[in-house]
Amino acid sequence: MLKNRRVVKLLDKRILKRGFKTGKPRVFIAAHIPRIGYERLKQVCDISAWDSDEPLPRATFIQSVSQVEGIYCIINNKVDKELLNAAPNLKVVSTMSVGYDHIDVPECTKRGVRIGYTPGVLSETTADLVITLLLATARRIPESLQAVRSGSWPRTFVTEWMLGTDLHSSTVGIIGLGGIGAAVARRLKGFNCKILYSNPREKRDIAEPLGAEYVSFTRLLKESDFVIPLCPLNQDTKGLFNRETFKMMKSSSILVNCSRGPVVDQDALLWAVKNNVILGAGLDVTSPEPLPTDDPLLSEDVFGRIVVFPHIGSASINTRNRMSLLAAENLVAGLFGKEMPAELKPR
Numbered sequence: 001m002l003k004n005r006r007v008v009k010l011l012d013k014r015i016l017k018r019g020f021k022t023g024k025p026r027v028f029i030a031a032h033i034p035r036i037g038y039e040r041l042k043q044v045c046d047i048s049a050w051d052s053d054e055p056l057p058r059a060t061f062i063q064s065v066s067q068v069e070g071i072y073c074i075i076n077n078k079v080d081k082e083l084l085n086a087a088p089n090l091k092v093v094s095t096m097s098v099g100y101d102h103i104d105v106p107e108c109t110k111r112g113v114r115i116g117y118t119p120g121v122l123s124e125t126t127a128d129l130v131i132t133l134l135l136a137t138a139r140r141i142p143e144s145l146q147a148v149r150s151g152s153w154p155r156t157f158v159t160e161w162m163l164g165t166d167l168h169s170s171t172v173g174i175i176g177l178g179g180i181g182a183a184v185a186r187r188l189k190g191f192n193c194k195i196l197y198s199n200p201r202e203k204r205d206i207a208e209p210l211g212a213e214y215v216s217f218t219r220l221l222k223e224s225d226f227v228i229p230l231c232p233l234n235q236d237t238k239g240l241f242n243r244e245t246f247k248m249m250k251s252s253s254i255l256v257n258c259s260r261g262p263v264v265d266q267d268a269l270l271w272a273v274k275n276n277v278i279l280g281a282g283l284d285v286t287s288p289e290p291l292p293t294d295d296p297l298l299s300e301d302v303f304g305r306i307v308v309f310p311h312i313g314s315a316s317i318n319t320r321n322r323m324s325l326l327a328a329e330n331l332v333a334g335l336f337g338k339e340m341p342a343e344l345k346p347r
Contacts (some may be wrong), residue, residue: 025335026089027050027070030056030077033096037072037324043072045331062086070094070331078113079103084111092334096327098122098180099260100344101233115344116330120179121322122314126258127183129284133224134256136307137282139164143304165225165254165279167191175225175258176231177203177212177241184228185210196220226256233260241265246272254280258313261287270296273305280305284313 027041029049041047048064050056055076065071065087073079075097084090086109093103108115132235136142140162147153147162154161171194174181185195195212197203202214221227227249231237241255241264249255255278257264266287272278283297289311291297297306314320326341333340 003122015234025070025091026066026068027331027335028064030061030073031096032073033072033327034321035076036321037096037328040325040328041181041331045335065090069336072096072327072331073102073295075099075102077102079108083108084113090333092116094327094331096323096336099232101260105344105346109346114334114340116327116334116340117325117342117344118323118330119342121216121326122319123179123183125316125319126180126313127187129309129315130180130184130228130230130256130258131187133282133284133307133309134228134254135167135256137256137280138167139227140304142307165252167193167226169193170225171196171223172226172228173198173215173220173231174212175199175217175220175227177206178230180204180258181228182210183229184230184265185212196224218248221245222250224253225250226254228256229259229263231259231263233262238262239265241269242296243268244270246277249278251276251278253278254282256282258284261285261289266297269306270302273302280307282307282309284309284310 015319023046024046027045027047029038029041029047031050032053038047038049048068050060061077062083065083067089068087069089070092071079071087071090071094073093073095075095079093079102081104084104090113093108096105096118098114098117098119100117103115105115144162168191172188173196176187177185177197177199181197185197188195189210195210196215196219197207197212198215198217198220204333207214233241239262243265246268255264255269258339264283269281273280283306286297286308291308297308314323330340330342334343
């Protein structure tokens with residue numbers, strides 16, 4: 001937490017503010033962030049910050065941006081037309097994330113508001129998590145841990161107890177061969193996997209060293225033992241995995257989603273698993289987040305076949321620090337009219 005800062009009672013008491021008195025660019029930080037990013041901004045900006053891990057109330061967010069020229073946000077903070085209207089002096093929005101579906105990009109572009117994000121720095125750490133989730137689901141790790149804790153571990157060797165699915169020598173389909181997709185593919189080579197990928201366009205320079213084959217989305221679904229969407233969330237990918245999609249997959253296949261929750265129709269996923277259309281799924285992202293404890297995806301009848309992680313793809317100390325600093329550097333560069341290290345360019 002940020003310490004030794006004056007509490008501003010006009011807003012929520014968890015807002016900490018330096019006063020906007022020095023003539024430096026004024027910035028609002030919409031979440032508690034790793035200190036390295038905060039310290040970088042403090043060097044050159046006047047800062048008002050939400051100093052809590054609790055979600056920033058919408059009304060407080062809107063009230064806090066009336067004077068600012070820069071907003072530092074995370075994926076929980078929706079930057080839309082309503083918020084932009086409340087920030088007439090805004091020049092830059094910098095998000096500590098690779099995803100930007102929480103930002104109204106066309107509206108920012110129309111207003112000349114630049115957008116920074118954090119691609120690249122989280123690819124390797126997220127790829128580690130993809131493999132972790134893939135193995136946890138395939139090898140029934142949550143069920144195995146529960147068996148140890150509950151005392152249901154058989155007293156003798158049982159030849160067909162807790163049998164899982166092999167990752168090695170399997171066929172893995174990746175939807176979206178970007179930075180994370182390529183990092184996952186590199187790891188899968190060590191498991192002697194056949195790698196298929198589907199993408200809006202072929203990426204030979206990336207795919208050929210990985211031995212990845214460019215195929216249609218339909219072929220990928222039909223041939224893959226594991227299907228991993230690593231695509232951005234947009235109009236084309238929202239609900240990409242639905243009943244019709246699942247029907248094209250192998251009944252022995254496993255879906256692993258570490259992209260965005262709405263890429264998967266969760267009602268359709270539940271139907272597919274319960275009716276043995278697919279074998280199972282591992283999810284690091286859901287809709288909503290956090291997932292309510294009474295959500296059907298967490299019910300006992302699908303425990304082990306649907307494994308849910310709490311969106312920890314980039315959650316390593318080093319990576320979160322790098323993300324925090326990159327988001328800060330993007331914001332500083334944008335405020336001073338310089339080239340950002342990672343700017344989202346309008347298409």
